Amino acid sequence: MLVGVVVFPGSNCDLDALWAIEHGLGEEAKFIWHRDKIVSDVDMIILPGGFSYGDYLRTGAFARFSPVMESVTDFAREGGLVIGICNGFQVLLEAGMLPGALIANRRLRFICKDVFIRAERSDTAFSVSIPQGTVLKIPIAHFCGNYFADAETLSRIESNGQVLFRYCGENGEVSAEFNPNGSSNNIAGLVNERGNVLGMMPHPERYSEAILGGEDGRMIFASVREFLKKREGAFVRGA
Amino acid sequence: MIEPTVDLALAIGHGLTEEEFRKIIEILGRTPTFSELGIYSVMWSEHCSYKSSIKYLKRLPREGEHVLAKAGEENAGALDIGEGKAVIFKIESHNHPSALEPYQGAATGVGGILRDVFSMGARPIAAMDSLRFGELSDPKQQHLFNGVVEGIAGYGNCFGVPTVGGEVVFDKAYSGNCLVNAMAVGIADTGKIMPAKASGVGNPVFILGATTGRDGIHGATFASVELSDKSAEDRSSVQIGDPFLEKLLLEATLEIIEKGLAVAIQDMGAAGITCSSSEMAAGGGVGIKIDLDKVPLRESGMIPYEILLSESQERMLIIGKKGLEDSLCEVARKWELNIERIGTVTEGDRFKCLWHGELVCDIPAKTLVLGGGAPIYDRPYIRPAGLDAINTRNSAIETDKDPIELLEALLSMPSIAGKRWVFEQYDHQVGTNTVIKPGGDAALVRVKETSKFLAISTDCNGRFCALDPHVGAMQAVAESARNVVSVGAWPIGITNCLNFGNPEKPESFWQFVRAVEGMGEACRAYNIPVTGGNVSFYNESQNGAIFPTPVIGMLGIIDKPQDIIRQDITSDLQLVEIGECDCPEFGGSSLQKILFGDPFGLPPRIDLDREIANAKFILSARDRGLIEACHDISDGGLGVALAELCIWNDLGASIEIPEDRDIIGSLFGESQARYLIAVQAIKLDNLMLLAKKNNISAKVLGYTGGLSLSIHSGSYYKSVEIMKLKDIYENKISKIMRGEL
Numbered sequence: 016m017l018v019g020v021v022v023f024p025g026s027n028c029d030l031d032a033l034w035a036i037e038h039g040l041g042e043e044a045k046f047i048w049h050r051d052k053i054v055s056d057v058d059m060i061i062l063p064g065g066f067s068y069g070d071y072l073r074t075g076a077f078a079r080f081s082p083v084m085e086s087v088t089d090f091a092r093e094g095g096l097v098i099g100i101c102n103g104f105q106v107l108l109e110a111g112m113l114p115g116a117l118i119a120n121r122r123l124r125f126i127c128k129d130v131f132i133r134a135e136r137s138d139t140a141f142s143v144s145i146p147q148g149t150v151l152k153i154p155i156a157h158f159c160g161n162y163f164a165d166a167e168t169l170s171r172i173e174s175n176g177q178v179l180f181r182y183c184g185e186n187g188e189v190s191a192e193f194n195p196n197g198s199s200n201n202i203a204g205l206v207n208e209r210g211n212v213l214g215m216m217p218h219p220e221r222y223s224e225a226i227l228g229g230e231d232g233r234m235i236f237a238s239v240r241e242f243l244k245k246r247e248g249a250f251v252r253g254a
Numbered sequence: 255m256i257e258p259t260v261d262l263a264l265a266i267g268h269g270l271t272e273e274e275f276r277k278i279i280e281i282l283g284r285t286p287t288f289s290e291l292g293i294y295s296v297m298w299s300e301h302c303s304y305k306s307s308i309k310y311l312k313r314l315p316r317e318g319e320h321v322l323a324k325a326g327e328e329n330a331g332a333l334d335i336g337e338g339k340a341v342i343f344k345i346e347s348h349n350h351p352s353a354l355e356p357y358q359g360a361a362t363g364v365g366g367i368l369r370d371v372f373s374m375g376a377r378p379i380a381a382m383d384s385l386r387f388g389e390l391s392d393p394k395q396q397h398l399f400n401g402v403v404e405g406i407a408g409y410g411n412c413f414g415v416p417t418v419g420g421e422v423v424f425d426k427a428y429s430g431n432c433l434v435n436a437m438a439v440g441i442a443d444t445g446k447i448m449p450a451k452a453s454g455v456g457n458p459v460f461i462l463g464a465t466t467g468r469d470g471i472h473g474a475t476f477a478s479v480e481l482s483d484k485s486a487e488d489r490s491s492v493q494i495g496d497p498f499l500e501k502l503l504l505e506a507t508l509e510i511i512e513k514g515l516a517v518a519i520q521d522m523g524a525a526g527i528t529c530s531s532s533e534m535a536a537g538g539g540v541g542i543k544i545d546l547d548k549v550p551l552r553e554s555g556m557i558p559y560e561i562l563l564s565e566s567q568e569r570m571l572i573i574g575k576k577g578l579e580d581s582l583c584e585v586a587r588k589w590e591l592n593i594e595r596i597g598t599v600t601e602g603d604r605f606k607c608l609w610h611g612e613l614v615c616d617i618p619a620k621t622l623v624l625g626g627g628a629p630i631y632d633r634p635y636i637r638p639a640g641l642d643a644i645n646t647r648n649s650a651i652e653t654d655k656d657p658i659e660l661l662e663a664l665l666s667m668p669s670i671a672g673k674r675w676v677f678e679q680y681d682h683q684v685g686t687n688t689v690i691k692p693g694g695d696a697a698l699v700r701v702k703e704t705s706k707f708l709a710i711s712t713d714c715n716g717r718f719c720a721l722d723p724h725v726g727a728m729q730a731v732a733e734s735a736r737n738v739v740s741v742g743a744w745p746i747g748i749t750n751c752l753n754f755g756n757p758e759k760p761e762s763f764w765q766f767v768r769a770v771e772g773m774g775e776a777c778r779a780y781n782i783p784v785t786g787g788n789v790s791f792y793n794e795s796q797n798g799a800i801f802p803t804p805v806i807g808m809l810g811i812i813d814k815p816q817d818i819i820r821q822d823i824t825s826d827l828q829l830v831e832i833g834e835c836d837c838p839e840f841g842g843s844s845l846q847k848i849l850f851g852d853p854f855g856l857p858p859r860i861d862l863d864r865e866i867a868n869a870k871f872i873l874s875a876r877d878r879g880l881i882e883a884c885h886d887i888s889d890g891g892l893g894v895a896l897a898e899l900c901i902w903n904d905l906g907a908s909i910e911i912p913e914d915r916d917i918i919g920s921l922f923g924e925s926q927a928r929y930l931i932a933v934q935a936i937k938l939d940n941l942m943l944l945a946k947k948n949n950i951s952a953k954v955l956g957y958t959g960g961l962s963l964s965i966h967s968g969s970y971y972k973s974v975e976i977m978k979l980k981d982i983y984e985n986k987i988s989k990i991m992r993g994e995l
Contacts, residue, residue, distance in 0.1 A: 024498075024501070024502055024505075024589060024590060025412070025498050025501055025502075027412075027413070027414025027501065027684055028414075028684060030685070031684065031685060031686040034686055034702070035686065064684075065414060066412045066497075066498055066501070068498070069412070069496075069498030069499075070412075070498075071498070124678075124679055125407050125408075125411055125678075125679045125680075125681070126678055126679070127411075127677075127678055127679070127680060127681045127682055127683065128678050154683055156411070156681040156683060156684065158411075218683070220686065221683050221686055223686075224686075226689055226700065226815060227683075227686055227687075227688065227689065228689075228691070
């Protein structure tokens with residue numbers, strides 16, 4: 016498996032994502048510069064966390080105009096797998112690849128801490144190895160992670176089953192008490208209708224090695240590998 | 255701005271003395287130009303020249319087998335950690351800017367120290383901050399605290415360095431002058447450390463990064479006077495930070511170094527172009543000629559004086575390589591940064607600046623810098639007259655108050671209470687190296703591509719230093735060492751941030767001299783070098799001087815993951831106190847503060863041999879698999895250490911203090927050289943045997959388990975639920991900051 020990690024000038028989790036794929040998962044990864052186009056050899060794209068272009072205007076607001084995003088859109092349209100993490104999630108929303116928006120955390124403060132998230136589906140490329148209902152411990156680190164969508168959109172993504180991860184307690188209980196940032200319906204991560212684009216606020220790359228305090232994040236990358244393996248021989252994209 | 259005529263009055267207005275002004279005239283053989291006056295005033299300011307402190311700093315141990323860059327040699331200290339890697343680290347103050355504009359003051363403090371580290375070719379892997387404010391009940395202090403924390407978060411999080419810990423202390427001694435000391439730690443390949451010494455006549459001089467504006471002019475001079483009511487009028491001396499630009503600067507600088515396109519790099523901090531150019535020229539024994547017309551400006555109408563003294567952030571001065579200019583500019587363009595060739599390395603020793611073709615500055619570079627012509631003062635010092643009375647006051651504590659109630663009071667002191675409100679605002683995991691997160695004794699980060707880990711701690715107890723700066727500074731080193739030992743590391747070096755009052759006052763200066771002596775003694779005992787840091791004088795306001803506060807930033811090293819000691823406990827472990835608390839010591843203690851306020855008496859005694867023996871014992875017991883968890887005993891004594899271990903693990907404990915011992919003294923005395931460890935019951939005999947063999951004091955206190963902390967002593971028995979202590983400890987600061995208390 017070869018993962019492409021997009022590098023915006025202000026990405027600061029790009030090295031971490033690369034490291035997690037190479038050392039946490041044991042697969043190959045390479046960087047894709049924001050001015051370049053995606054080459055067809057990658058099996059998955061990661062839009063990493065950071066402050067893509069400084070984000071003084073609005074998180075992710077400029078990144079969607081970058082040359083690389085044009086080809087990320089094409090890549091996804093053809094069925095390619097894309098994970099946007101934290102700022103990468105924000106970029107996906109700005110680019111219209113996922114519905115809704117991320118606004119400032121409820122308490123208007125940056126929050127960096129471990130959270131628990133519950134996997135709501137195990138039939139996406141990102142969760143085939145994660146049984147439904149599994150609780151994962153993965154850290155968040157953001158100022159704008161409060162997922163917001165209007166009532167209509169919210170009910171659509173819920174009825175489509177697009178919510179992949181919800182903030183929860185250690186035992187999987189979903190309630191306001193375990194919502195770190197005020198996100199609607201405790202949404203921590205969601206996929207597009209087709210299920211090949213995932214945006215999530217928690218950082219799976221940060222918990223992909225035991226020494227760092229957790230390995231649950233790796234399960235998401237491992238799912239992708241499993242998903243690709245199952246379709247061995249088939250042309251990955253356009254599935 | 256129109257250039258005024260240079261005379262003595264103008265020089266004095268620039269903070270120079272009459273004698274210094276005469277010396278400048280003597281050096282130049284003429285009256286300096288206005289630009290030159292500005293240059294000398296800032297380069298000879300206390301902040302840049304260390305003119306009061308250098309005599310004593312030179313006595314600190316600077317040597318060590320792992321030292322790659324000694325104190326004062328480069329932008330930051332460098333130590334060889336093996337496997338081809340070097341750790342580059344430094345701590346620096348940004349006290350005065352933060353007192354006026356807490357967000358930007360703290361943010362640019364972080365930015366400055368990061369540049370010091372990455373200008374040498376090291377990618378920063380950790381930041382720490384040592385912060386001090388007045389009492390948190392005061393709304394003004396809440397404002398400063400809030401702004402400083404947000405500023406550190408705003409800058410560090412965007413830049414992408416994990417802020418992995420530090421300390422926050424509240425005491426009214428800092429109410430008029432907060433302390434913001436920022437530390438950065440980076441990793442470079444040993445063979446690729448970039449020097450800050452210019453070389454190669456004909457090599458081009460580039461400015462990389464931000465444009466130059468009027469912000470921060472005379473920031474260094476501003477740092478060299480006391481704060482007053484009028485200081486707010488000097489707000490233009492506070493710089494504004496742009497962390498995104500800094501991130502671009504980081505990547506471009508590292509790429510330039512990686513590709514071998516530069517011979518020397520220095521960041522532009524205090525005194526901007528002036529300081530970086532003259533220090534690089536003096537350091538390399540060459541001249542530098544700058545064409546000020548080429549400097550990209552962000553404001554119109556700037557004159558040479560302003561361009562030379564601007565402290566606009568996020569700029570680097572780069573000595574490129576002749577013939578490779580295009581490749582250098584290519585890297586800058588890739589990262590969308592301004593790059594401009596502004597000068598050339600020249601023969602001779604002059605720092606020359608041209609403006610519209612006219613020479614506005616022509617100075618022998620060496621005469622500007624520390625170790626060259628900058629003045630060195632041998633300031634008088636005297637032990638403060640009132641100190642004897644304070645030291646001889648009996649600090650023994652006899653109280654009828656209930657120990658558990660005192661413990662609750664200690665845990666709710668903002669200085670002791672949990673700092674979650676602070677460190678959750680810092681991204682402390684970016685970089686995926688953070689192994690032990692903030693909140694414990696020391697942070698621990700791994701060094702990728704090696705088997706090693708670095709423990710990092712910042713520490714100082716200002717109350718101890720106020721009572722005896724010599725002993726207090728030794729304790730700051732010893733406590734830092736205990737912090738790194740508690741996670742399983744051994745100290746390898748320190749950087750220091752020496753925060754003191756006005757050095758022109760002999761009483762203040764005595765504190766400095768005594769503290770530096772104590773620090774040197776302690777470092778020699780541990781056989782570790784001081785690789786540099788920063789001196790911040792004039793930390794005074796209408797409320798008087800701060801406590802003398804020599805903050806230590808210590809690094810420790812761990813060779814392999816199995817050597818890490820954590821603070822995780824389970825039920826049925828035996829709790830053992832390592833080190834003696836033979837007579838209760840309360841001078842300067844936290845309990846004394848709760849009961850009486852200002853510190854008095856003598857600080858706890860320091861015995862460096864005992865410190866080192868106990869530290870070595872911890873690691874040797876670790877090597878034998880005898881330690882499950884370890885926590886050093888410091889502020890608030892054994893009681894607080896025990897409560898913290900329980901709170902962190904949501905687990906109770908039961909301990910017994912022998913009836914013949916003073917329960918208050920045993921629980922809250924602050925005798926040094928102590929650790930609280932948890933041991934498996936079946937290994938307890940082995941541990942006690944090892945302690946006996948090594949002549950180490952080890953006392954079994956009790957065991958872990960349950961949901962309460964219970965204390966027995968003779969007829970006394972009381973317990974308190976851990977959840978109650980946790981609520982006090984974890985929520986105190988956030989409640990105050992939300993206005994709920």
